[in-house]
Amino acid sequence: MKTSQAEFFKGIKRIVVKVGSNVLTRDNGLNLAAIRSVSHQIARLDKSGIEVILVSSGAMAAGIRKVGLERRPDEIPKRQAVAAVGQAGLIMEYEKAFARYAKKVAQILLTRDDLSHRKRYLNSRNTLNTLLAWKIVPIINENDTVAVEEIKVGDNDNLAAMITLLMDADLLINLTDIDGLFEADPHTHPDAELISEVSTIGRHIEKIASDIPGALGTGGMHSKITAARKVTAAGIPMIIANGGKQNILQQLLSGEPHGTFFVPKGKKLDSRKCWIAFSSKPMGTVTIDRGAALAILDNGKSLLPSGIIDVSGDFGMGAPVRFSLKDGGTLGTGLVNYSAKDIRKIMGKKTSRIEAALGSKPYDEVIHRNNLVVVTDN
Numbered sequence: 001m002k003t004s005q006a007e008f009f010k011g012i013k014r015i016v017v018k019v020g021s022n023v024l025t026r027d028n029g030l031n032l033a034a035i036r037s038v039s040h041q042i043a044r045l046d047k048s049g050i051e052v053i054l055v056s057s058g059a060m061a062a063g064i065r066k067v068g069l070e071r072r073p074d075e076i077p078k079r080q081a082v083a084a085v086g087q088a089g090l091i092m093e094y095e096k097a098f099a100r101y102a103k104k105v106a107q108i109l110l111t112r113d114d115l116s117h118r119k120r121y122l123n124s125r126n127t128l129n130t131l132l133a134w135k136i137v138p139i140i141n142e143n144d145t146v147a148v149e150e151i152k153v154g155d156n157d158n159l160a161a162m163i164t165l166l167m168d169a170d171l172l173i174n175l176t177d178i179d180g181l182f183e184a185d186p187h188t189h190p191d192a193e194l195i196s197e198v199s200t201i202g203r204h205i206e207k208i209a210s211d212i213p214g215a216l217g218t219g220g221m222h223s224k225i226t227a228a229r230k231v232t233a234a235g236i237p238m239i240i241a242n243g244g245k246q247n248i249l250q251q252l253l254s255g256e257p258h259g260t261f262f263v264p265k266g267k268k269l270d271s272r273k274c275w276i277a278f279s280s281k282p283m284g285t286v287t288i289d290r291g292a293a294l295a296i297l298d299n300g301k302s303l304l305p306s307g308i309i310d311v312s313g314d315f316g317m318g319a320p321v322r323f324s325l326k327d328g329g330t331l332g333t334g335l336v337n338y339s340a341k342d343i344r345k346i347m348g349k350k351t352s353r354i355e356a357a358l359g360s361k362p363y364d365e366v367i368h369r370n371n372l373v374v375v376t377d378n
Contacts (some may be wrong), residue, residue: 007050007253007347008237008263008264009171009187009253010266011169011170012050012171013049013050013051013170014050014051014052014132014167014169014170015045015050015051015052015169015170015171015172015173015253016052016053016054016160016163016164016167016169016171016172016173017038017042017053017054017055017059017172017173017175017249018054018055018056018057018156018157018159018160018172018174018175018235019034019038019054019055019056019057019058019175019243020057020156020174020176020177020243021057021058021060021061022176022177023038023175023176023177023243023244024056024057024060024061024062024081024111024169025061025062025065025213027065028065029062029066029089030058030062030089030090030093031064032093032097034243034244035093035094035097036097036100037246038054038097038098038175038243039094039097039098039100039101039103040100040101040248041247041248041249041250042054042098042103042137042249043101043103043251044250045249046103046135046137046309050300051132051291052137052230052254053132053137053138053140053158053163053167053169054094054137054138054139055058055126055139055140055141055156055160055163056090056094056139056140056141056156057141057156058081058086058090059083059086060072060082060083060085060086060092061086062085062086062089062090063081063082063083063084063086063087063089063319064082064086066085066086066089067081067082069082069329073160081159084173085377086143086346087107087141088108090141091105091107091139093353094139103135103136103137104134104135104136104137105137105138105139105362106131106136106138106139107139107141108127108128108138108139108140108141108157109125109140109141109142109143110124110140110141110142110143110362111142111143112225112281113157113168114246114324115279116279116280116281116313118275118280118336120278121166121275123216124166125166125167127273128163128166128167131166131351132190134332140156140159140163141156141159142159146351155162155223156201157224157226157227158221158226158227158230160172160174160189160227161226161228161238161278162228162230162278163229163280164231164238165230165231165234165236165237165269165271165275165278166271166274166275166279167203167271167276167278168268168271169235169236170236171236171238171239172227172231172237172238173239173241173249173252174227174236174238174239174241174244175223175241175242175248176221176224176240176241176242176243177243178242179194179241179242179258179260180194180195180196180239180240180241180242180259180260181194181195181205181208181209181221181225181240181241181260182208183194183195183206183208183225184195187334190237192244194260195208195260196259196260196261197260197261197262197263198220198228198258198260199263200259200260201225201229201232201262206222207227208221208223209221209222209224209225210222214223217266221240224240226243228240228262228301230278231262231264232262232264233265233276233277233278233375234262234268234269234273234277235262235264235265235266235267235268235269236266236268236280237262237263238261239252239258239259239260239261239262240259240260240261240262241258241260242258244364245258250374257356259263260329265377266367269353269354269373270369273373274359276320276333276334276335276336276371276372277332277333277373278375280320280333281320282312282320282321282322282333283312283314283315283319283320283321283359284313284314284315284319284322284340284369285311285312285313285321285322285323285324285346286303286308286310286311286312286321286323286324286336286343286347286357286366287308287309287310287311287312287323287324287325287326288307288308288309288323288324288328288331289307289308289309289325290325291307292304292306292307292308293325293331295307296332296369296374297331297374298324300369301369302364302365302366302367302368302369302372303323303365303366303372304350304351304364304366305343305347305348305349305350305351305354305366306348306350306351308343308348309326309346309348310326310347311340311343311347313340313342314340314341315336315339315340317336317337317338317339317342318335318336318339318340319335320333320335321333321334321335321336321367322374323367330375331375332372332373332375333372333373333375334368334371334372334373335371335372336366336367336369337362337363337366337367337368338363338366342358342367345357345358346358346366351364
């Protein structure tokens, strides 16, 4: 194992483990051996003092086979019905598997709304912390039965990343049916080389990931790279590894080199800033000039009205809003001190002129530095 990776494994106390559909299902339904293996490994980690939160796929795939369908339905009501059928069987098998080790489990079904609204986000975190304190294993899945496009997380890779940030975990382990990220799809290119470590997620890595699909789940390798981008930007490492390998979790946490390790960027963000950057639902965008961008990126300054050149969206005070350059991508997200209507009145003006424009000046900053997070491409 490389020294850089070993450093991040020191003192790990809490991890999120995501297990994909291709690990948990087979042609005739759920892969019971895989469920028992994952349960056994998590029970052992718990006994060693490591808290584990499990994000488990498999409900949709299990439901498809249980109902007798040949493929994933296109219609939303049918997908939701299939997920309901599959989820019941999935959690029952986990409950039986963990009972062998005197471990209780709890089912948590979430939508994007549960994580984008601050109060519900905090309620979710409090519930999960209580379960962990009670030594109960939380098993999380997206609530496919009620989720529609507007409130979908998207896929369980993304959900696992959001849970990792929500719970301030030390590591995300993403278990799939291949050994990690390869230079090409190993299913069709047997000689493809494994990429053991990724320190920068650039266009080359994204292109490779886009060419490696997932057979049963909603996301292939590309969704795993998107998840890695989120957690590493927040200062948390991630590993993609083969969930079919015996005792893979113990091997990884004991320092054995398996899979692909994604190196985190900078120091770990606190949970509140993780919510602002990755879980909140931006309600609009403020476009800023290069001077404001440099002040934020290089000097850690707040965003003042003088640096804003445009506003899009209709949002209120306290809303999460993206900030970006006119000729560039999004630089980050922050919570605004003023509504979109008021920002339009004060943009481009010095702070000394806010009161004249609005009749009062509750804040100098449109976004205070404590309420903004810079998230640029790796």
